[in-house]
Amino acid sequence: MADVIVIGSGPNGLVAANLLADAGWSVLVLEAQDEPGGAVRSDRGVHPEYVNDLFSSFYPLAAASPVLAGLKLHRDGLRWSHAPRVLAHPLLDGGCAVLARDRTETAAGLDRFAPGDGEAWLDLCHIWDRLGAGIVDALFSPFPPVRAGTVLAARFRGAGGLRLARSLVLPVRRLGEEEFAGEGGRLLLAGNALHADLAPEAAGSGGFGWLMSMLGQFHGFPVPVGGAGALTAALVRRLRRRGGSVRCGQRVTEVVVRRGRAVGVRTAGGDGFPARRAVLADVSAPSLYGALVAAEHLPGRLVDDLRRFQWDFATFKVDWALNGPVPWSSAAAASAGTVHLAEGVDELTRCASQIARGLIPDRPFLLFGQMTTADGSRSPRDTESAWAYTHVPHTVKGDAGAAGLTGGWDAAERERMADRIERQVERYAPGFRSRIRARRLLAPATLQSADANLFGGAINGGTAAMHQQLVFRPVPGTGRPETPVKGLYLASASAHPGGGVHGAPGANAARAALRSARVTSTVLSAAQRLSDRRGRPGETGCVRDGWP
Template sequence: MTRVVVIGAGHNGLVSAVHLAAAGLDTQVLEHAPRPGGATSSSERTLPGFVHDDHAAFVPMTVASPAMRELELEREGLTWITPATAMAHPFDDGTAIALHRDVAATASSLGAAGAGWSEAMAQLLPRASTLVETILAPLPPVRGSLVLAASLRRDGLDWARRMLGSVEALGLELFDGDRRATAWLSGSAQHSGLPPSTAGSGAFGLLLQVLGHSHGWPVPQGGMGSLSAALVARAEREGARVRCDAPVARILTRGRRVVGVRLASGEEIAADAVLSTLSALPLSRMLEPGALPGRLERRLRSWRYGTGAFKLDYALSGPVPWTAPEAREAAVVHVAGTLTELGAAAHAGARGELPERPALVVGQQSLFDRTRAPEGRHTLYVYAHVPARYDEEDAEVVDRIEAQLERFAPGVAERVLARAARAPRETEAENPSMVGGDLGGGTLELDQQLIFRPAPELARYRTPLRGLYVAGASTHPGGAVHGMSGRGAARALLRDRRVRPWRTPR
């Protein structure tokens, strides 16, 4: 029987394990941490009974992704909660623009700019699933591109141009120069870490907003750890084994092929194939020098990572007292202020400077999921994009983040029962694949996308080293919890072994 080692029990590793084990391969998943999940985990970081998502939180790509849908994780006990108001972007005057599941309600929130949004959604929403599946599809995404081109006709070229450009340019065009509405759209692009004036950021901002209408921004009941638990249960039901506290130190090779792995403890595990979900730089460090062709090895070692996430988790005595009413009922609040402020924060981080007014992504999971906190209490999830390294003390970063919260929610500090802070270097220490605290596996600028993520030789999940396959956030289609690279790498391995891939029963 073919023996396969999967490195990493994040969602991509677990998705690949389902496919490999279901096809009859002897599949073992090795995870360095004491529990599975990777970026899809949750924990009681502040006080007992307060469940905080450690990294990923609101995951529209998960419910939209074919790779996740086909696993039918609801059969493993997973329950989704989808808030009616996905996001709100407040301003200093006490108002906010909200992203509702309902397009008409969103257009009303946008005011005069709502007509442009309604027109755009009339074109894109009927094609939302095709759009998502085309973006996530293995390269080249021929079928989806042809379907979109045929259905959008001449408008398709306009949308391609807009999505390749910056989210700032996209917003100003859609909203006839309205900078408030453009700030609202650009806040969603900030999840990628790209400044709003950067080429390619248009696709990220637009896609998240479209998904807000078509699929919502859902959370798994009980925390992101519930998603990982369902994936582990699914993998183990197919026969895979998941082993934690098992950090891989070296991928072993003989000649030009993989023969197994060596753990940090010195234990060696033989394997006919290894599927790695590590990001580019840690993967290169696990291989002997010369195991890959020189140019490819240099590409992995010089892979550029983006800004890191400085994370704050709070246990609160009550809900956040936002000035803007829309923010009090939103799943996510983008605390970024004006378009100018949002851009200044993003550009400062990209330059290696700590932003004076960081742009924040704030999650209010406990407003909708009462399993997250004791009765009457609440959790709060906050992160800001900051440089991986900075000169200031961590306490200064916390002060700047909390000043932003107090600016839009006066009195929130009085409701804090406990707080847990995690700097980018601590994120990397917990999960070495998140270099510099970058959750996205590398910057999402255009030269690190598509066939260049991370290199043309790896874009379809194979490597020049026989028996080594790659998945994870550094491979196409990048970060977010969608499982497509895990599925793609497993299918590539099965095809090479001439094993019939597992498919969802019809």
């Protein structure tokens, strides 16, 4: 019998498992897929000479995360690599907004869009100089972040107080208009906001766009050398060195609850795995509360609130093996690991509006990854391992384009959508399609089949909008990893602080389990001492070994 069962081997599950193993707990991780990693995996499935990341690729949040830093994964073989430039947003007129790791270089490029915009960018960087460390500490702390929040609040007042708070809750379109005269700075902020499902007009999208831009400015958008799977491999190696184990091909179908407490899990194969101390679930909130835990063990209000749980946008992704570099019209885009493709903030708004109305965008906003540019080990010299993804509605009402896409995503529709994506790339890189050696198409259902947490291709465990953050995540009144079932903890991106590869939801869940165990141990010790004084044997109520 293990002390703890962790359901799911995504980065959050593996971070939680490592922290519990560090505390001396015996840990068993059960993974439904045939390999660990969740949405942090890579393979050679597009072409045998090319490494492609199946899902996530660039990891600014991982670079900033104190959780991952504390694991010292370099000791288990993890190495990071950076592209020469962090991010580029080319335009059809040849202009290109570039985010470099040197703030003065970023600023100089923005000055070419409008004199003075470079100084405006440096002003935003100076705010991060004062607040960045506190924001990261608060972001990756359990909610509410009492200690980190107190420190951050004091610094916040000194950095502008209410005026700064106003800026951070602005829609990113308005923030860009207030801060920059030209298009370049506005594009950097707005494109980064759309890494989540935040339209340029959404409240709080300005703060998110600034956060992602500053992470890129100060930490870069690094990638694991050899592929995203190298990060997973390091986490698994570390866990096994500490005595933990990972078993793949074990799909958990039930969290077993007795007398209000999680005591283990059952799998699709009918096997039972008891847990002496806790069960941690690196699964989506709807999956945990809507399938794994029977409704009889949950408050009716929670079950009702889950009907209002909102997923982030669905995703369509294409992976490529290219026989040469991408032929960008703007040379500045060639050195960036991440490239944003949309003709200005207005086109970003247009695309987000189409998705909100249930339409598949006709000119989709693309996040484009040049992986060999970021890590030369990904493909042969003078070639490129690349990908692009875009968002689409979960429920498709129509096609804003002329291809008649319905959202059924059969083979023919997948091909037509991939062609649309490639035509969008061609606008900024004429001749791109002539360099395609092989491609792989990942529709929303394909992504979900490879990782059940990616429901309909939703990549952030639920919307990043303000109504489902902090105390509202995953439902109102929560915000913490504890669940209504004792000994059961939500350890996925559905919990605070949400999506991205940083390990915070897993770490928060692990720490909550450890804290509960310490409290329980203290109470039982006190009860035993009282019982000894009274001359009666104590009763611990522990689950018997050998369950089930």
